[in-house]
Amino acid sequence: MTPVSDPRLGAFLKARRAQLAPRDCGLPETDSRRKVAGLRREEVALLAAISVDYYTRLEQCRVRASASVLAALARALRLDDDQQRYLYELAGRADARPRGRRPAQRVRPAVRRLLDQLAETPAMALGKRLDILAWNPAAAALYTDFARIPADRRNYVRLLFTDPVVRALYRNWEHDARDAVAALRMEAAAGPEDPELARLVGELSVRDADFRIWWAEHRVVGSAYGTKHYRHRLVGDLTLDCDTWSSPDGSGQRLMVLTAEPGTPSHDALRILASWTAGRPAPDRAEDHTA
Template identity: 80%
Template sequence: MKPTPAPHLGAFLRARRAQLDPQECDLPATDSARRVTGLRREEVAALAAISVDYYTRLEQGRVRASTPVLAALARALRLDDDQQSYLYELAGRTDDRPRRRRAPQRLRPALRRLLDQLTHTPALVLGKRLDILAWNEAAASLYTDFAAVPAGRRNYLRLLFTDPAMRAMDRGWEHTARDAVAALRLEAAADPGDPELARLVGELSVQDADFRTWWAEHRVNSATYGIKRYRHPLVGDLTLDCDTWAASDGSGQRLVVLTAEPGSPSHDALRILRFWTAEAADTEVNR
C-alpha cells in the first residue's frame, strides 16, 4: 500500500521557514531582493541535504517524509523539542520521534529560601528519581553530611538502601524503604524512558534483594505525609511528622519537612542535635 502523505505537514514547514532569518541559519548574504519572508524552499532543501523537488512535494502534501528526512528538517529548521514532537506527529511517525533532551535539574530559588528560613527543622528538596537537590543544616545533622556524598550519588533511595547509618537509624526502615520504592515506581510510569532512573533501578536491583522484590511488586504510592521514627546515635529516639509539598511548576521537586510536637522529647532532641553539630562545625573551622 502506498504511504499516505501528511496534508498538514506542509503548512507547518512553510510557517516555520518563514520565521527563520537566513543569517541565523548561516546562509550567505545575497544582493537580490527576497520575495519571501524567511527562508526559500531551495535554502531549506540545501540545509537538509535533500532535493528541492522532494522538499517541494513535502510542502504540497504529495509525499510522505521518511524518518531520516524528518530528522534533517528538524536540524535545518532549528526546531526545539516541542516543535520536533509536533513535526513527527504531523508526519504520522510518532513512534520514530527522538527522545526529548532532559534538562539538568535546577533547584527552584523559592525552595532554597524556604530551606534557609527553616533553621531548626530538618528539611530537604527531592527532585526527579528522589534525587536530593538541596538540604538545610538541620537535615544534615539528622541524616548525614550530604555535601560529602558525590553529587551523582546523592539520591534518597540509594542512600536509604546503601548507607548503613541511614538504614540503621530508621526504626521503621522496611516501611520507609517500601514506600520510597513505590514512589519511584509511580515516577517510572510517568517517564519510562528516563535513562538515569533505569540506571538507578539496575544498580539497586543488583545490590539489594529487598529492592528487587519490592520493585517487582509494582506497588505505587504518592503519600505526602507520615510519621518517621528514628534512633539517632547522638540524641536517641525521635518521633517526627514528615510532610511533603510538591512544587506547582511541574518540575517534580518536593519539599520534605520533619517536625516534632513542641515541648516533646523529640523537639528537645532536635534542638540539642542542631546545637551539637553547629558546635562541632565551629570547632572544626577554628582548628
C-alpha cells in the same frame, strides 16, 4: 521459527556480555565457577531493569526491542558511541539518544531561602527519581553529611538501601524502605523512559534482594505525609511528622520537611541537633544535580 529481529542483534548482545566481567559493571564477585564467560543473561537483565525472559527473547531474536530498552541495554553493556549506533541499526530503531547534556535540576531560589530559614527543622528539596537536590544543616545532622556524596549519587532511595548510616537511622526500616520503593514506582509512571531511573533501578536490583523483590511487586504510593521513627546515633529515638509539598512550577520537585510536636522529647532532640549545626556554613550550592 522465523526471527522477529535481525539475528545479528542476538549475536552482538551475546558477544558483548561475554566481554564484560561482573566487576566491570559493579556486580559482586562470587566464588562459584561461572559456566559462561562474562555476564550471565540474568545479570544483564538486572542491570537493564528488564525481565530475564524478555532479555532471553531478545537474544533469541523472538521480540523487537523498544528504544527505551535499547538505551537501557546500551548502559548495562557499557557500549561506546559506535557500538550504540550499531545496536540501534541492528534493532531497526532510530537512535533516540539525547544530543548534548540534559538540563540540570535546579532548585528554585525561594526553596533555597526556605531551607535556610528552617533552622531547627530538617528539610530537603527532592527532584526527579527522589534525587536530593538541596538540604539544610538540620537535615545533614539528622541523616548524613550529604556534601560528602557526589551530586549524581545523592538519591534518597539509593541511600536508604546502600548507606549503612542512613539505613541504621530508621527504626522501621523495612516499612519505610518499601514505601520509598513504591514512591519510586510512581516516579517511573511519570518518566517511563528516563535512562537515569532505569540505571538506578538496575543498580539497586543487583545490590539488594529486598529492593528487587519489592520493585517487582509494582506497589505504588503517593502519600504526601506520614510519621517516621528514627534512632539517631547521637540524640536517640525521634518520632517526626514527615510532610512533602510539591512545587507549583510543574518541575516535579518537592520539599520534604520533618517536624516534632513541641514539648516532646523528639522536639528537644531536634533543638539539640540544631544547636550543634548553629554557625555551620550552608551546604555548597554551586553544584546542581546534572540530570
